[in-house]
Amino acid sequence: MATTVIPFGPQHPVLPEPVHLTLKVEDEIVKEAIPALGYVHRGLEKLADIRDYHQMITVCERVCGICSMIHGTVYSQSIEELMDIEITDRAKILRVIWSELHRMHSHLLWLGLFADAFGFEALFMQFWKVRERIMDINEATAGSRVIVSVNVIGGVRADLSPDQCRWILSELDVAEKEIQEMQATIMEDYTVKHRTCEVGVLTYDQAYELGAAGPTLRGSGVASDMRMLGYGGYADLDFEPIIETSGDCWARSTVRFRETLQSIDLVRQAISKLPEGDIAVKVKGNPPEGEVYQRVEQPRGECVYYIRGNGTKHLDRLRIRTPTFANIPPLLAMMPECELADVPVIILSIDPCISCTER
Amino acid sequence: MLFTPTVVKNLLKKPATRKYPFEVREPFEKYRGELIIDIEKCIFCGMCARKCPCQCITVDKTAGTWACDPHECITCGYCVDACPTKCLTFKDVHRKPMLEKTTWVEQGTPPKPKKKAAAKKADAPAKEAKAEKAEEKPAKKAAPKKKAEKK
Numbered sequence: 001m002a003t004t005v006i007p008f009g010p011q012h013p014v015l016p017e018p019v020h021l022t023l024k025v026e027d028e029i030v031k032e033a034i035p036a037l038g039y040v041h042r043g044l045e046k047l048a049d050i051r052d053y054h055q056m057i058t059v060c061e062r063v064c065g066i067c068s069m070i071h072g073t074v075y076s077q078s079i080e081e082l083m084d085i086e087i088t089d090r091a092k093i094l095r096v097i098w099s100e101l102h103r104m105h106s107h108l109l110w111l112g113l114f115a116d117a118f119g120f121e122a123l124f125m126q127f128w129k130v131r132e133r134i135m136d137i138n139e140a141t142a143g144s145r146v147i148v149s150v151n152v153i154g155g156v157r158a159d160l161s162p163d164q165c166r167w168i169l170s171e172l173d174v175a176e177k178e179i180q181e182m183q184a185t186i187m188e189d190y191t192v193k194h195r196t197c198e199v200g201v202l203t204y205d206q207a208y209e210l211g212a213a214g215p216t217l218r219g220s221g222v223a224s225d226m227r228m229l230g231y232g233g234y235a236d237l238d239f240e241p242i243i244e245t246s247g248d249c250w251a252r253s254t255v256r257f258r259e260t261l262q263s264i265d266l267v268r269q270a271i272s273k274l275p276e277g278d279i280a281v282k283v284k285g286n287p288p289e290g291e292v293y294q295r296v297e298q299p300r301g302e303c304v305y306y307i308r309g310n311g312t313k314h315l316d317r318l319r320i321r322t323p324t325f326a327n328i329p330p331l332l333a334m335m336p337e338c339e340l341a342d343v344p345v346i347i348l349s350i351d352p353c354i355s356c357t358e359r
Numbered sequence: 360m361l362f363t364p365t366v367v368k369n370l371l372k373k374p375a376t377r378k379y380p381f382e383v384r385e386p387f388e389k390y391r392g393e394l395i396i397d398i399e400k401c402i403f404c405g406m407c408a409r410k411c412p413c414q415c416i417t418v419d420k421t422a423g424t425w426a427c428d429p430h431e432c433i434t435c436g437y438c439v440d441a442c443p444t445k446c447l448t449f450k451d452v453h454r455k456p457m458l459e460k461t462t463w464v465e466q467g468t469p470p471k472p473k474k475k476a477a478a479k480k481a482d483a484p485a486k487e488a489k490a491e492k493a494e495e496k497p498a499k500k501a502a503p504k505k506k507a508e509k510k
Contacts, residue, residue: 055412058435126365129375136387143391143449149435157440158389184361 001026006340010039014117014344017354021347025340033335033343035328041358045318052313053079053287054153061147063320064356066109067298069095069102071320072151074296077231078307079153082292083283090277091155092233096270097168098142098150099232100263105134106299107260108179110351111186114253117348118195123185130178133171141168155280165271176264179257186257187250196250200334200346203247212330213323214301215259216350218243219251226297237269249349256351286313298323300351322356386451391434393454394427398467400446401425407438407447423469428462429454 004025010018018039024032047059060075061068073095080087112127135145142148142158150156160168186192202212207220217224218241225241227234242258244251287309294305301323308316327350334346377384386392403425405418415431416438418424439447 051412054410055437058412058433058437120362122366123362126369132375139390140387141389143387143389143436144434147433147435149391157436181365185365189361 003031008033008343008347012344014348015352016113017352019347019352019354021335021343023335023340023343028340030335030338030340030343033332035332037328037354037358039358040355042355044359045320048315048318050314053309053315056315056318057151057153058149060318060320061149061151063359064298064322064353065146066106066353067102067300067303067356068147069098069150070296070298070303072149073099073232074294074303074305075307076151076153077296078292078294078305079287081294082287082290082307082309083153083285085154085281085283087155087281088277088279089233089275091279093236093270093274094156094158094160094279095151096233096237097160097267097274098138098148098156100266100270101134101137102148103299104175104260104263104267105131105138107256107263108134110256110299110348111182111253111260114345114348115186115192117344118192120192123182126182130175133175133178137168137171140164152280154283155278157280159279160271160274165274169268169271172264172267176261179260179264183257187254193250195342195345196253196349197246197248199249199342200338200349201246201248202330202334204245206333207247207330210329210333211326212301213326214298214351215252215255216327216330217301219255220247221245224302226295226302229295231294231296233270236273237266239266249345252349286311287315300324300353300356301326320359322353322359324350324353324357327352328357388451390451391436391449392452393429393450394432394434394438395448395450396425396427396465397446397448398425398465400444401465401467402444403467403470404443406441406443410437410441412437421469423467424464425467426462426464430460 006023006025008021008023009015010020020036020039022034022036023030024034044059044063048056051059057072057075061072063071108127108131112124112131115121115123115127138148139145141160141164142150150158202216202220204221207217208222212220212222221243223241223243225239227239228241242255242262244255287307289309289311291306291308294307296303303323304321306317306319306321310316331347331350331352334349335343338346403418403420403423405420408414408416408418412435413431413433415428417426419426434449436449439449
């Protein structure tokens with residue numbers, strides 16, 4: 001059979017961000033996929049040379065437009081570890097609340113896009129309708145929908161009043177009900193299962209060896225979640241990673257769906273355990289010489305920050321490894337022997353965040 | 360088929376969206392919409408300009424001007440936190456679209472020269488103050504005009 005080469009992307013209706021895949025196709029079956037990245041490189045890491053370490057928070061938040069809060073948190077955590085600052089318990093729990101809200105809206109966004117990828121537009125709208133509630137919570141409590149800018153070195157900038165906590169809980173109750181209404185559709189519907197079950201299978205061994213991260217990894221049965229490390233306020237909360245074992249697109253979407261509900265539970269737990277106290281401690285001086293390595297769980301998986309300080313207000317090096325970067329080799333392993341029409345669904349199933357990857 | 364109940368419910372309910380330009384939601388109280396300054400309270404210390412991560416604020420202490428490029432501003436609110444006199448605040452609605460890029464300049468009263476100069480001419484400051492006040496009035500009028508241009 002002759003091989004045909006089909007370019008996929010960087011502009012494609014299913015792709016929210018530009019990534020290019022060269023697909024080698026025999027008949028309708030994909031034999032090989034070769035990625036090309038670098039369409040949205042912004043050089044954010046280099047900005048550490050000209051922005052001081054406080055200002056870098058806003059830069060780190062802009063690495064990703066969806067999980068901005070968690071980028072800010074991991075950067076602040078790294079600097080706090082480097083400077084040996086102990087933040088208050090209240091600040092830790094507040095960071096958890098906004099982090100989980102971000103995970104929720106990121107997953108809801110993805111579930112919508114995923115539904116759209118296999119042509120289920122009504123489900124897409126339905127998920128995004130629920131997401132709007134979470135965005136409103138962000139806007140009302142932190143002042144902005146996506147880039148919440150609540151992190152500072154030494155704590156957080158915004159506080160939650162008891163009234164706001166009650167309002168968040170009531171909004172989450174409604175959101176939970178609305179999400180659960182969709183559970184049967186995304187997990188059991190015939191059409192959905194037809195497009196996602198046994199499509200893009202990634203086995204346990206493949207996922208582990210290729211270094212997959214986040215829901216892609218957990219969808220293949222590996223129970224790995226950085227929140228188990230108990231960073232920040234997660235040590236105080238009851239938490240168990242969610243796993244599925246089939247390793248196909250259905251498993252990855254189910255993991256994300258269940259994680260959305262789990263995040264609601266985590267926010268409830270966090271609000272019930274919100275201690276009294278200050279929200280930030282004062283920070284003086286510059287980061288000393290030394291290096292720090294931090295890992296956190298983002299909606300898309302494990303995110304790694306490496307920071308080296310040199311005693312001045314500028315950092316020597318800031319290195320960010322985002323989850324999508326880790327998920328590209330597994331993506332290529334999912335492609336062989338899949339049908340051409342399933343390629344959009346498989347690409348979306350790793351939740352690609354290309355701007356994150358290229359920073 | 361499992362989605363049918365939701366579809367039927369949605370058909371019977373009113374739309375989830377608003378008819379936007381005609382119907383606008385109440386803004387949230389904490390929303391960081393647009394940076395505004397009460398120039399009368401400003402002491403031109405330049406703290407906001409130093410803290411700003413996108414360097415969109417320029418403060419000139421001698422001339423008593425406070426300038427901000429609204430197109431550069433990312434509404435992070437670091438300047439508001441840093442301001443010692445709390446003259447910077449946020450409006451809860453965002454800036455209207457503009458046709459041209461403008462820099463927003465506010466003219467205030469520059470801080471008075473320090474004690475030495477003031478002690479030498481004991482009667483001069485009074486005249487200077489009067490002169491400053493006279494200058495201030497057109498400046499005050501000029502400021503809203505610039506804002507109006509922006510709109």
